[in-house]
């Protein structure tokens with residue numbers, strides 16, 4: 001029997017996504033009937049004022065949090081229809097994460113951190129693949145170093161190598177440059193850009209920084225859990241950081 005897989009138009013899709021925290025008069029609507037898709041091989045930045053729902057969007061899209069209503073599809077799979085165990089497996093196989101605080105294991109070397117997702121998936125990491133992943137982020141000579149022996153930028157590059165080693169379809173990045181200086185930020189953003197341009201991966205990144213957002217193809221601006229504005233698209237961002245910053249300022253004043 002031949003199994004034909006229907007091509008999926010969007011790597012990730014949220015439809016009518018609603019996430020309410022708490023209940024009664026304490027209820028907070030973090031996502032309010034939000035519908036948004038991320039095409040394969042695109043880089044999207046999510047911006048918006050504090051409390052606008054950016055992290056909630058990322059957590060729900062990645063299957064780390066559940067929607068109150070609506071659906072999330074990842075590569076055509078409805079996350080809400082999976083039990084916890086199957087969602088964990090799907091996350092492990094198809095999603096990579098990069099966090100502001102790097103989240104490396106302090107007692108492990110750079111190489112051991114990079115191979116961790118493969119070990120967790122019960123796969124034997126090939127030393128050559130780990131070396132190649134570290135080389136790709138410019139850290140071939142740091143394989144034996146522990147996180148405390150690396151700069152912030154180097155730690156984040158290890159975290160990116162760790163996120164990419166399984167070649168996930170989607171990489172979610174939550175403020176990946178929030179703790180980095182300008183030069184290190186540029187390197188990290190260049191690596192995320194390369195994951196999209198070189199490997200066709202889909203990157204969704206939450207950021208407060210208009211310069212970081214300018215590396216994306218599209219910027220989606222949230223406000224009160226809804227899409228307030230968008231800039232750019234699959235064809236790329238026409239604007240630069242100044243234009244993104246101006247839009248952010250307008251949203252914060254509204």
Ligand SMILES: Nc1ncnc2c1ncn2[C@@H]1O[C@H](COP(=O)(O)OP(=O)(O)OP(=O)(O)O)[C@@H](O)[C@H]1O
Pocket residue numbers: 021022028029030048049050051052053054055056057
């Ligand atoms: N666990 C929670 N319990 C209750 N309310 C929450 C919880 N997490 C988030 N919220 C609320 O949901 C709303 C959206 O929060 P979220 O963290 O998604 O915003 P954000 O845009 O990422 O903010 P920031 O830029 O400050 O990180 C906020 O009003 C927040 O207070």
